Amino acid sequence: MSKLRFRISVSLDGYIAGPEQSVENPLGIGGMRLHEWVFPLAAWRAPHGLEGGEVNESSRVIEESLVNIGATIMGRNMFGGHPGPWDPAQPWQGWWGSDPPFHHPVFVLTHHARAPLVLEGGTSFTFVTEGIEAALEAARRAAGGKDVALAGGAKAAQQYLNGGLVDEMELNLVPTLLGAGERLFEGTGDALHGLELVRTVATPKVTHLKYARR
Amino acid sequence: MSKLRFRISVSLDGYIAGPEQSVENPLGIGGMRLHEWVFPLAAWRAPHGLEGGEVNESSRVIEESLVNIGATIMGRNMFGGHPGPWDPAQPWQGWWGSDPPFHHPVFVLTHHARAPLVLEGGTSFTFVTEGIEAALEAARRAAGGKDVALAGGAKAAQQYLNGGLVDEMELNLVPTLLGAGERLFEGTGDALHGLELVRTVATPKVTHLKYARR
8 A cells, every 4th residue: 555654854842844934935934954964965965966975874764765755745835936826927836946856746735726847857746726635646646556755844744644644754853943933733633643653763963753553 | 060950751742731731630631641651660660669660761861860969940830739829728738748759859939938848758848939040049059069950840941941041951752642731842932052962762652852061
């Protein structure tokens, strides 16, 4: 069975983005601090077309997270650009340039219909207006037996978590405070829907907490 | 220099107590789940006068946290009982019976003056109405060169954290969701005041994250 796998970086105080997110600062104030652990890693640089980089305890966590993924789902805010209907003159193409690092079909949850966007390197963006279950179904079909990655952001993650649809969750807990912003666990209730902590990898810069069904 | 050392158990979604705290249910709904990892441990049972118990990776964390503590500070809510002025007819004596597990002087932050309460086994409760710095000073004096433990709850912890007065913080992160209740990091801003993650101990039931000044 194709799994829905979710990974996200979160601050010690539970935020996945800082306050005042904008097109200029998509991660909000301080939000970049959640990702500093990953940029030096060879395992992160390679899929982004960059050579070299470090290898440490986090490398295998990143490598693990990239294996056997055939499609990705993300929320509209993570795809980014602007709220509301798409600008027909200058439709937002995502944050990632002409050759995004996904290299497989991506499904974007949105209230505003739009034709698919096909970019280089095997990445396409399909805009789904029928809700999270329709997006998951479409992503599973596109993944052809492989797993589906849930890339975020918070609202998309909360919906899939609340629906009990997440099969694996990797939280990269960064030992910093953001103080404000967007919390991952907000309105998610007290149920983990069968997810249990199955593996922890600890480094000075990040603690990787992997949840899965046993 | 005598350190102020803080340890607390916190849920994956950042709560140190569940909703609807009361005299009958001081930890709030679901709050007991934050402490289930500790009760079977010999290192927890011994100071509570109980024999036997398990030894695992968490044992040394508990033992470490008890070494060299000469006094404890806690908030009024943690001392418990009821809000507002003390009942002169039946003054609340704490949750812990006639022989509490502290065995040293305890300082309770409160807005309501009250004479000290001396119980068995070396535990006394002194009620401090002059604020967190006065309580810390009194606790340091009572500790006689040893360290001071900050026992909680959330509001007391937030005040000491915001004041940059905490020297060590041990978070026992329990892989469960409470969904509501009292959050540890609420209004604490984005500053850790020089505290850095210095040690992680990972077990299936709890992840111990130790913060200290380097």
